[in-house]
Amino acid sequence: ETGVTQSPTHLIKTRGQQVTLRCSSQSGHNTVSWYQQALGQGPQFIFQYYREEENGRGNFPPRFSGLQFPNYSSELNVNALELDDSALYLCASSRTSGNTIDFGEGSWLTVV
Amino acid sequence: GESVGLHLPTLSVQEGDNSIINCAYSNSASDYFIWYKQESGKGPQFIIDIRSNMDKRQGQRVTVLLNKTVKHLSLQIAATQPGDSAVYFCAEIEDSGAGSYQLTFGKGTKLSVIP
Numbered sequence: 001e002t003g004v005t006q007s008p009t010h011l012i013k014t015r016g017q018q019v020t021l022r023c024s025s026q027s028g029h030n031t032v033s034w035y036q037q038a039l040g041q042g043p044q045f046i047f048q049y050y051r052e053e054e055n056g057r058g059n060f061p062p063r064f065s066g067l068q069f070p071n072y073s074s075e076l077n078v079n080a081l082e083l084d085d086s087a088l089y090l091c092a093s094s095r096t097s098g099n100t101i102d103f104g105e106g107s108w109l110t111v112v
Numbered sequence: 113g114e115s116v117g118l119h120l121p122t123l124s125v126q127e128g129d130n131s132i133i134n135c136a137y138s139n140s141a142s143d144y145f146i147w148y149k150q151e152s153g154k155g156p157q158f159i160i161d162i163r164s165n166m167d168k169r170q171g172q173r174v175t176v177l178l179n180k181t182v183k184h185l186s187l188q189i190a191a192t193q194p195g196d197s198a199v200y201f202c203a204e205i206e207d208s209g210a211g212s213y214q215l216t217f218g219k220g221t222k223l224s225v226i227p
Contacts, residue, residue: 002155033214040120042201042217043156056214090155092215101146101215103155 002102003029006091010108018079021107023091025072029102032074034066035090037106043090049074078109086111120199122222131189135202135218140183142204146215147176147187151198159187159200189223197225 003026013019025032031050035043045058049068063079072093078085088106125131137145143164148156162169162176162185169176175188185202199222203215 002157004155006155035215042203042220043215045214045216048214058214100158100161102158103148105155 002104004091004093004102004104006089006104006107008107009105010110012110012112013081015081015083015111017081018077019081019109021076021078021089021091021109023074023076023093023104025074025091025093026102027072028095029072029093030095032068032072032091032093033101034074034076035092035103036060036085037088037090039087046076081111083111085109120220120222122224124224124226125192126226127194128191131187131192131196131223133187133189133200133221133223135185135187135221137183137185137202137204137216137218139204139206139216140180141206142216144205145176145178145185146203146205147174147185148201148203148217149196149198150201150220156201192223192225194225194227197223199223 005024007022033048034046037043046060046064047054048056052068065077068074088108090106091104092101094101146161147159149159150156160171160174160176162178167178173190177186199220201220202218205213
């Protein structure tokens, strides 16, 4: 158990819709990152939040956005869903950079 | 470039044998490396890490070797067990010094253990 929990575990959305995925980290884990993992590939970095502010972003368009809350929870929001957004979305947290980075079990998103 | 989406490198080993999984990384400025194990339908699970000032680190049944000259990592699993069957990823981190970091994952290797 990593102490990182994600919800929902699976969901299906229609192209053009919006989705919110949630993550709850361990107490004291003030850094959270989100990754997208397409089937059969390695996770790709979406963005990172530190103390409720985005402080790093990968090659993803602005329709991917996030929030981090004081209670160590966070959200990933994706607007205007596209078929290629179908993937496993992973949340990862740690206390500070360079420490062990723990992943949740992910949220499987299918866009139809 | 070639899509490796459905063509993960595969390693098949007999139960009890040692496994060696290799990984080439791209960023010579990376200073921290992690090996993750990912079972089907689950998130990546931390196995072992190593910093760039080391060339070897051992854990329980696992050893990571780092060769910075050729930007190569390997994961050795001793006495491989059926429960070791999974996809293994190496990941690198470059510490920007501004508190921001990202894991860059390798392509992954699927390990299959033959009972």
